[in-house]
Amino acid sequence: MLRTRFTDLIGCTVPIHQAGLGSLVNPKLAAAVANAGGQGMVSWNNMPPDVLTAQLAEARRQTQGIIGVNFLVPDLADARDYIAQCVDVAANRANVIDFFWAEPDAQLIERAHAGGTLVCWQVGSLAEAVAAANAGCDFIVVQGIESGGHVRGRVGLLALLDQTLETVDVPVLAAGGIGTGRALAAVLAAGADGARIGTRFVVAEEAEAHPTYVQALIAAEAEDTVYTGAFSVGWPDAPHRCLRSAIEEATAFEGDVVGERFAAHEQKRVPVHRFQSMTATQDTTG
Amino acid sequence: MLRTRFTDLIGCTVPIHQAGLGSLVNPKLAAAVANAGGQGMVSWNNMPPDVLTAQLAEARRQTQGIIGVNFLVPDLADARDYIAQCVDVAANRANVIDFFWAEPDAQLIERAHAGGTLVCWQVGSLAEAVAAANAGCDFIVVQGIESGGHVRGRVGLLALLDQTLETVDVPVLAAGGIGTGRALAAVLAAGADGARIGTRFVVAEEAEAHPTYVQALIAAEAEDTVYTGAFSVGWPDAPHRCLRSAIEEATAFEGDVVGERFAAHEQKRVPVHRFQSMTATQDTTG
Known part of the structure; x- marks a missing residue:
């Protein structure tokens, strides 16, 4: 102890x-x-x-x-x-x-x-x-x-x-x-x-992260992360660190809504926008 | 030990x-x-x-x-x-x-x-x-x-x-x-x-750093440093960390030559250019 x-x-x-x-x-x-x-x-x-x-x-x-x-x-x-x-x-x-x-x-x-x-x-x-x-x-x-x-x-x-x-x-x-x-x-x-x-x-099995996200985190090294302002939709001017691959995929995505997931504050499923400050939970689709 | x-x-x-x-x-x-x-x-x-x-x-x-x-x-x-x-x-x-x-x-x-x-x-x-x-x-x-x-x-x-x-x-x-x-x-x-x-x-008293540089380093906190490519003259594409104040002063300087100092590889005093990759030694003037 x-x-x-x-x-x-x-x-x-x-x-x-x-x-x-x-x-x-x-x-x-x-x-x-x-x-x-x-x-x-x-x-x-x-x-x-x-x-x-x-x-x-x-x-x-x-x-x-x-x-x-x-x-x-x-x-x-x-x-x-x-x-x-x-x-x-x-x-x-x-x-x-x-x-x-x-x-x-x-x-x-x-x-x-x-x-x-x-x-x-x-x-x-x-x-x-x-x-x-x-x-x-x-x-x-x-x-x-x-x-x-x-x-x-x-x-x-x-x-x-x-x-x-x-x-x-x-x-x-x-x-x-x-x-x-x-x-x-x-x-x-x-x-x-x-x-x-x-x-x-x-990446703990008890957590709510989507399995694909968990796999990406486990595969990543420190150099695969980026300190960025990229995911600014919904919360601008707040620097964050994420996987470089997340930025690359959001950049390549065409369209506005990338998927949907449950949102605790609204207690219902909501659309997830491109570069929105929302993580990939297990119930996320898209 | x-x-x-x-x-x-x-x-x-x-x-x-x-x-x-x-x-x-x-x-x-x-x-x-x-x-x-x-x-x-x-x-x-x-x-x-x-x-x-x-x-x-x-x-x-x-x-x-x-x-x-x-x-x-x-x-x-x-x-x-x-x-x-x-x-x-x-x-x-x-x-x-x-x-x-x-x-x-x-x-x-x-x-x-x-x-x-x-x-x-x-x-x-x-x-x-x-x-x-x-x-x-x-x-x-x-x-x-x-x-x-x-x-x-x-x-x-x-x-x-x-x-x-x-x-x-x-x-x-x-x-x-x-x-x-x-x-x-x-x-x-x-x-x-x-x-x-x-x-x-x-900042040791045995070192060759100019007293003004030593004072600036001692006064600085980690947040006063910048990871940058600014001092690229003579050695481009080599990221470095320096005091933010050094970049500010070089930016504000008008002209090309900011001073001169002894250079070991030439064994004589040489001009120091704006944003050149050279530190302020005790014999630096300008």
Whole structure:
């Protein structure tokens, strides 16, 4: 058992924290991670409160371990009241609420704390890390530019981790390109209190990723990924890292709608547009 | 004392290998690193054989420690015989010859071995690492995209290090963004046999960097660096990482010649052109 300030704080037996992963996670994956001693994660995905409640109940039926809820919030101004309402639902049922993308927000953190949960914020710079600590977060995740999915980090993980550990007092987790024991050992040796792991869990058999996507990820090396702004439909100005082949295929596609899939926030199947910021779930067709 | 396969192979007491650094190194810096237990490095810089001989003699007067010679060779076809002649000089006087940029070359490695020295090659991909091992290198340096100066790496250091350690049998050093104990601990924990450190030594008082450049480096954070092709005059198509402020100042400069400095390969002062691939040494004016 690897003890860190993170495991002591949150009650895990392994210093591994599952990333949000949007539509690619489900209660089954979160429970599997929690049952293995890490911190599992369910994603809000703009689900209505009753659906989020049901998802967390489903996770709880499968584990007594540590479960978080990821709130990916590109813009708080858009829907502050609705977000706060969903935070209330999560705070009563999860061990931690994890925010990402918007600037750290003391009001939301206080709201989550009032519901009885820990709070973390994933950040991409030292300035944001300091803001998150000052806003009241219990721990922080620093994201390097190596990360898959949406990337807030602009520099290599070790540089950002180093700066942050020298500056803030709360536990700091490291995120970005960590998919092996070697990389986990590296960030722990550098002083991180744990690792946030995303892409590696996308290929877990419990996850919601489409089998073709899983195969492509497993076949890929680091050089097959691209830091890009390509998939901007629905969420512009948000850099992300994806497989180069995804950009090539979207570029070659003629037409607007490439397929369809279930969307959690609408609770129905919706068309997926070319270069839209949506991942390939198991129920995706086209 | 940290023992690794690298320290056992080369005889250092510290798993730190100084990078080449072009005109910013001198025998004094190399000797200081070697006297501290690491592997110091003199750079060939296209110096004529007699000047290289004198530089190595000067380093040897200051240390009995482990000294290497860096051969930055953008294109072997250009000057294979001349390079081989200089390799002979270095091989008789240094503990290791370190090649960078060109594809690993078995003939040159054999030539260096025949002179009685160890050989390493800094590479930027797994394919190059395998080629270097197959060509006969005694150890390999893998360079992540975090690196300062000329950058062969295209992905984050930990990913490349991980792949390489799983694939080749010779010792592997890690290069790129390592300037603190935390980062050194990280790569050693990941399995690296040592670290190649460059920029951190540029700011050492023994180095040849201009004081204004040293101050700018010390003031800079990782976010102040840029991976770019901007300084392409004299060496096109060679990505490098430099301070953003250097690009801004060169962009704002009107005219062609920004100053002058001593050039080792010509053994005289030469003009420095706007966006030329030359660093600011202590004797640089303009």
